Amino acid sequence: MDTKPLSSVFLLISVYLWCFSLTEAHSSGGFSVSLIPRDSPLSPFYNPLDTPSQRLRKSFSRSINHFYPSSISQDQVQSEVKPLSKGGAYLMKLSIGTPPVEILGAADTGSDLMWVQCIPCNQCYKQNAPLFDPAKSSTYRDQLCGSKPCLSESSNACYNGKCMYSLFYLDNSSTRGNLASETFTLESTSGRPVALPSLVFGCGHNNGGTFSKELAGLIGLGRGPLSLISQLSSIINGKFSYCLTAVRDAISIMNFGNLAVVAGEGVVSTPLIIKNSRPYYYLSLESISVGEEYILLRSSTNPSLDRGNIIIDSGATLTNLPSNVYFKVESALKRAINLEPTPDPRKLFSLCFSTSADISLPAITFHFEGANVLLQSYNAFALVDVGLLCFAMLPTQRLSIFGNWAHRNMLVGYDLEGGTISFKSMNCATK
Numbered sequence: 001m002d003t004k005p006l007s008s009v010f011l012l013i014s015v016y017l018w019c020f021s022l023t024e025a026h027s028s029g030g031f032s033v034s035l036i037p038r039d040s041p042l043s044p045f046y047n048p049l050d051t052p053s054q055r056l057r058k059s060f061s062r063s064i065n066h067f068y069p070s071s072i073s074q075d076q077v078q079s080e081v082k083p084l085s086k087g088g089a090y091l092m093k094l095s096i097g098t099p100p101v102e103i104l105g106a107a108d109t110g111s112d113l114m115w116v117q118c119i120p121c122n123q124c125y126k127q128n129a130p131l132f133d134p135a136k137s138s139t140y141r142d143q144l145c146g147s148k149p150c151l152s153e154s155s156n157a158c159y160n161g162k163c164m165y166s167l168f169y170l171d172n173s174s175t176r177g178n179l180a181s182e183t184f185t186l187e188s189t190s191g192r193p194v195a196l197p198s199l200v201f202g203c204g205h206n207n208g209g210t211f212s213k214e215l216a217g218l219i220g221l222g223r224g225p226l227s228l229i230s231q232l233s234s235i236i237n238g239k240f241s242y243c244l245t246a247v248r249d250a251i252s253i254m255n256f257g258n259l260a261v262v263a264g265e266g267v268v269s270t271p272l273i274i275k276n277s278r279p280y281y282y283l284s285l286e287s288i289s290v291g292e293e294y295i296l297l298r299s300s301t302n303p304s305l306d307r308g309n310i311i312i313d314s315g316a317t318l319t320n321l322p323s324n325v326y327f328k329v330e331s332a333l334k335r336a337i338n339l340e341p342t343p344d345p346r347k348l349f350s351l352c353f354s355t356s357a358d359i360s361l362p363a364i365t366f367h368f369e370g371a372n373v374l375l376q377s378y379n380a381f382a383l384v385d386v387g388l389l390c391f392a393m394l395p396t397q398r399l400s401i402f403g404n405w406a407h408r409n410m411l412v413g414y415d416l417e418g419g420t421i422s423f424k425s426m427n428c429a430t431k
Contacts, residue, residue: 030236030257032189035090035107037248043091044104044128044214053385055248060348060384062088063317063403064394088212089317089404090244090252092219095185095193096201097137103129103216107254108315112224112279113167114184115175115202116217124204125211132216134180134203141198143179149200150179152225165202173209175217177202189253196235200226221314222279229416232256238416242314243428246378246408250429262413262422268371269422272414273308281414282308283402283421284369288325290332291362297325307369310400312407312421319393319403326350326395329364333391336362342388349390356387366402373423379406 038045039055050058092107096116103116117124119133134140143150143163150156150163156179157164163179180203186194204217220227221240229240241260244252273282284307286298298306321329330351334341342354353359364380366373382392382405392405413422 030239030255030259031186031194032253032255032259033092033094033186034189035092035242035244035252035254037245037250037252038089038091040249040251042251045212052248053383056382056384057346057348059089059317060382060392064348088215089315091215092254093187094219095187096132096182097134098139098183099137100183100185101130101132101137103132104214105217105219106215106315107219107221108313109221109281110279110311110313110315111218111220112222112227113165113202114199114218114220114226114228115165115167115177115204117207118177118203118205121205121207123206123208125207125209126213127216128213129216132203134182137182139183139197140203141181143181143200149181149226167202169209171210173211175202175204175207177205177207179203196232199228199231220279223281223416224279227279229414233416236260238418239414241411241413243411243426244314244404244408245428247429252428260413261415262411262424264424267422267424268368268373269420270368270371272416272419272421275308280311280313281421283310283312284308285310285366285400285402286369287367288321288329289363289365289367290329291336293332293336294367295325295328295332297322310402312402312412314404316401316403317405318401319406320396320399320401321393322400323395323397326393329393330391333362344384344388344390349384349392350395352384352388352390354387355383355389359389366406371423373407373410374425375406376409376425379408 036042039059040046088106090107091104093102093104095102105116117127117131119131121131145158145161145163147163153165155166164177165179166176168174179200181198181200183195183197184199186196188194221229224230236257239260240254240256241262242252242254270283273284275282284298288295297309333351337353337359339353339357339359342352344352361377361381364375366375380392381389384390407423409426409428411424411426
């Protein structure tokens, strides 16, 4: 039996589905997908034997280990165009290839390139799910030397006419392989799949370090030219948003296109600051208030020097502040709470209190340029053990980060064309 006519029909059907799903994304104004919290029962990382406190501790430890390996200096963080982490706080289901193969990846606004482990795998980390085999997909294409995607990164190289990528993380993990294009299909919350043809990604043949066996790769949502966001820019008009729930068992939502617009009462917006260090989203944090007490971050004499002094990142759990600022905030909290602190037995957090006494927590507000973002108590504190409440931020001599713990239950909208990030307080579990 001649299978060529059947394969041609299959290809025509695939092309039709691509066009239909892209047209639907345009006509509906956008689409939404689910984000799975890493420690929720819907995640392969979930361990039912862990207590809520143990899950929190592990989440906080991952945030520290991924962002600040001991061998990395502040100069490296500021000067090298390298992702700080591999994400993993939130996961996204999607499919790759034709016919589609479902994979699970870490969604991370602190990373650029989207990549998955591929066959043949010369040196790969252990992965529970089968590796993606490009030879079995009718829509896989290697990127050639001299192509625009290949030329977009100076670290890309050529081998036998094909473009090869290399990506090194600051914790010494790495991924290397072919830069290619393929059809990716997102599972939208409407129930209709959104097929995205010819997305450039890394087909990793040499991957190692501290990657998790539960994940097939990483979904880069950063500002670089090869991130998912940048490649979808013409479809989504440079707009995406997410609403991260404060309940670990609940699904969070990421929106694209017009569905990502953050509007209505209570919205505040701050400028996105462009810096050379892709792929991060830089904001300008001017001050932090604890009750009526203000701690300044930006120079009052020359504030332009301090613009873009913090990044916002969904892949980092904890917020990290410059050490001199952090300890001023901590001192202000001690004065406002007026209780004897209780040491953290694991020595992760610097300021904790016993919940055996009545605790009155002051209002904490992050004053970004043009936007005052009020943190709820669950954004700034965490019950890390039974009876132990800790201030969930840390001092750093390196890059300052506005982590996801601090912006849970907020609709956070990124408008890359407008150059702003917007915040709106809401219950994300009912979004």
